[in-house]
Amino acid sequence: MAGNRSKSSNRWMQEHVSDQHVKQAQASGYRSRAAYKLLQLDEKDDLMRPGMTVLELGAAPGGWTQVISEKIGGRGRIVASDILPMDGLPGVQFIQGDFHEQSVADDIFQAVSPGADLVLSDMAPNISGVAATDQARVMALAELALEMSVGVLKPNGAYAVKLFQGAGFDSYVQDLRKRFKNVKLRKPQASRARSREIYVVARNLI
Secondary structure (H helix, E strand, C coil): HHHHHHHHHHHHHHHHHHCHHHHHHHHHCCCCCCCCHHHHHHHHHHCCCCCCEEEECCCCCCCCHHHHHHHCCCCCCCEEEEECCCCHHHHHHHHECCCCCCHHHHHHHHCCCCCCEEEECCCCCCCCCCCHHHHHHHHHHHHHHHHHHHHEEEEEEEEEEEEEECCCHHHEEEEHHHEEEEEEEEEECCCCCCEEEEEEEEEEEC
């Protein structure tokens, strides 16, 4: 098992070093290649506009936060949250902690009051290497993100979340279709082809 993991890690590192989006991120000053996933989602779905209140869950290290800041400019409100620490960004209120804990959730609700126009979640759990366990953790995080989103979104707000195809994926999308009028599945070009990740963009709470 250790040998297989080592080979997999080496292959990932080789892909990472040669990845065009990694190189672009480094050249453009983005903290992660994930920034291009959000840029491509925004290009497709026009998610961000100046003046919005945006809540980002799972923000560290801040690649998405940088994009949000560029799109919103100084004419909106950006609240970012993560269990992990994150270097600050101008105009961004960062709340560190587990938003499943009531005190952290209360801080987020207060920060985005009277409501968010957009909630973004690029959260992913620590990977154990056991597919069933990892998928269950991914879906549990997505459920928490949805619960938070329903609580803070304005009626015409939008929610974009990263999922992985597998157990629980279809039922989660079905649940979104019951809660939102418009639900789209997206696979940004910056998402590696072999990755099971899919982004779901949901608009207009029912």
